[in-house]
Amino acid sequence: MSETNASLTEINFDGIVGPSHNYAGLSLGNIASASHKGDPSYPRAAALQGVAKMRGNLDRLGVQGFLLPLPRPNNSLADALAYDGTEPAGLRAAPWSASSMWTANAATVSPAPDTADGKCHLTPANLVTMLHRAQEWPDTKRMLEVAFGDRDHFTVHDIAPMTFGDEGAANHMRFCEGHGSAGVEVFVYGRPGGRFPARQHEQASRLVARRHGLDPARCVFIEQNPAAIEAGAFHNDVVAVANERVLFTHAEAFADQASAYEAIRAVFPALEIVEVPSDIVTIEEAIRTYLFNAQLVTQPDGTMALIVPEECRESASVWAYCEGMLAGNGPIKHVIPVDVRQSMANGGGPACLRLRVVCDPRSVDPRFMLDDAKADLLEQTIAAHYPEQIDPADIGSETLARTVVTARKQLLAALGITQLG
Numbered sequence: 001m002s003e004t005n006a007s008l009t010e011i012n013f014d015g016i017v018g019p020s021h022n023y024a025g026l027s028l029g030n031i032a033s034a035s036h037k038g039d040p041s042y043p044r045a046a047a048l049q050g051v052a053k054m055r056g057n058l059d060r061l062g063v064q065g066f067l068l069p070l071p072r073p074n075n076s077l078a079d080a081l082a083y084d085g086t087e088p089a090g091l092r093a094a095p096w097s098a099s100s101m102w103t104a105n106a107a108t109v110s111p112a113p114d115t116a117d118g119k120c121h122l123t124p125a126n127l128v129t130m131l132h133r134a135q136e137w138p139d140t141k142r143m144l145e146v147a148f149g150d151r152d153h154f155t156v157h158d159i160a161p162m163t164f165g166d167e168g169a170a171n172h173m174r175f176c177e178g179h180g181s182a183g184v185e186v187f188v189y190g191r192p193g194g195r196f197p198a199r200q201h202e203q204a205s206r207l208v209a210r211r212h213g214l215d216p217a218r219c220v221f222i223e224q225n226p227a228a229i230e231a232g233a234f235h236n237d238v239v240a241v242a243n244e245r246v247l248f249t250h251a252e253a254f255a256d257q258a259s260a261y262e263a264i265r266a267v268f269p270a271l272e273i274v275e276v277p278s279d280i281v282t283i284e285e286a287i288r289t290y291l292f293n294a295q296l297v298t299q300p301d302g303t304m305a306l307i308v309p310e311e312c313r314e315s316a317s318v319w320a321y322c323e324g325m326l327a328g329n330g331p332i333k334h335v336i337p338v339d340v341r342q343s344m345a346n347g348g349g350p351a352c353l354r355l356r357v358v359c360d361p362r363s364v365d366p367r368f369m370l371d372d373a374k375a376d377l378l379e380q381t382i383a384a385h386y387p388e389q390i391d392p393a394d395i396g397s398e399t400l401a402r403t404v405v406t407a408r409k410q411l412l413a414a415l416g417i418t419q420l421g
């Protein structure tokens with residue numbers, strides 16, 4: 001294996017939940033989104049849950065970043081949709097979506113040890129499959145260019161051409177001996193034609209790998225199991241997660257499970273697979289509880305922890321599996337439940353809420369790095385300015401628009417970020 005660059009660390013950049021967080025049922029194929037459609041949402045609680053998760057990870061890992069909510073309502077999208085009252089409600093809700101909180105879909109990231117020019121490459125995701133998500137990339141790209149503006153260390157690319165759906169890091173896994181050493185990057189794509197859209201296209205994954213300057217011999221392209229997509233795994237990160245040598249996966253994640261393992265092992269022989277069998281946790285229960293939409297992290301003492309949603313603890317089969325796993329001799333030594341229920345109700349677990357970037361923390365714009373004082377500041381600003389509740393009928397209201405715009409402005413002002421107003 002290549003040498004390790006000790007200055008490189010994995011940083012989780014969590015999306016701060018935006019003040020317009022709501023349940024509009026916009027994501028076909030995402031069961032939580034569909035089943036919570038029309039429920040009242042609680043943006044203040046949602047954002048505070050997110051900050052609490054970040055605080056926990058800051059304590060645990062010593063480093064934590066964040067990305068900001070995007071400007072909402074998006075008036076230019078609203079104008080483009082030419083409302084006259086005949087449009088479906090989903091079209092009215094799209095410009096209000098706070099979906100950029102799920103930063104696992106913000107971009108695909110290839111860290112410096114994997115790339116030909118030794119820089120960290122980021123390609124913002126075009127998210128073309130869903131209208132409410134397709135509006136994100138221009139603002140996301142601008143933000144990535146600020147947060148990762150140091151051109152000696154980072155290259156932020158254009159999005160993939162819109163013909164090819166790209167949903168970013170949610171369909172990308174990286175295997176390595178340690179985060180600072182050269183990795184093997186695994187891209188998981190869906191084949192279209194099923195009941196639900198396959199949101200990650202193979203050619204998007206392949207062009208991202210080429211433009212990031214990855215060694216083709218250290219890239220693996222794997223098809224997602226169409227049955228998993230049918231069951232509601234609209235991204236690979238709903239059924240599998242990787243960290244260093246470890247792949248934690250459901251037995252039905254990939255179209256051909258054995259060949260997928262073989263293909264990764266062929267280029268990364270140290271691979272350790274923790275496979276959860278279907279007769280222990282069904283794919284439906286895995287998707288309902290988001291056991292795999294977990295953050296699998298290496299703690300400073302070298303042990304691995306799995307940060308799962310609280311919903312896992314409430315499921316008899318999932319929790320029994322976790323307890324059995326901890327009693328065994330596997331690589332995952334801790335399972336830590338966190339409360340992100342407001343995000344979960346829209347299909348976003350702990351892993352959806354973060355974008356992993358392996359880099360030298362000193363190369364990141366410090367305004368996007370969390371410390372305790374900034375966590376306090378975020379909490380105060382959220383508590384003072386975020387709406388407590390949004391009912392479906394509030395979407396489109398002038399009063400709510402003013403509240404949402406002001407809350408975001410206050411957040412940016414508190415953090416001293418002026419470029420993204």
Ligand code: SUG
Pocket residue numbers: 022023024025026027030033034097099102104105133170234235237238346347348349351352
């Ligand atoms: O794109 N939900 C998001 C959830 C994204 C989860 N991300 C990862 N798995 N990485 C989505 O489907 C629901 C919005 C609504 O219905 O109002 C939504 O967009």
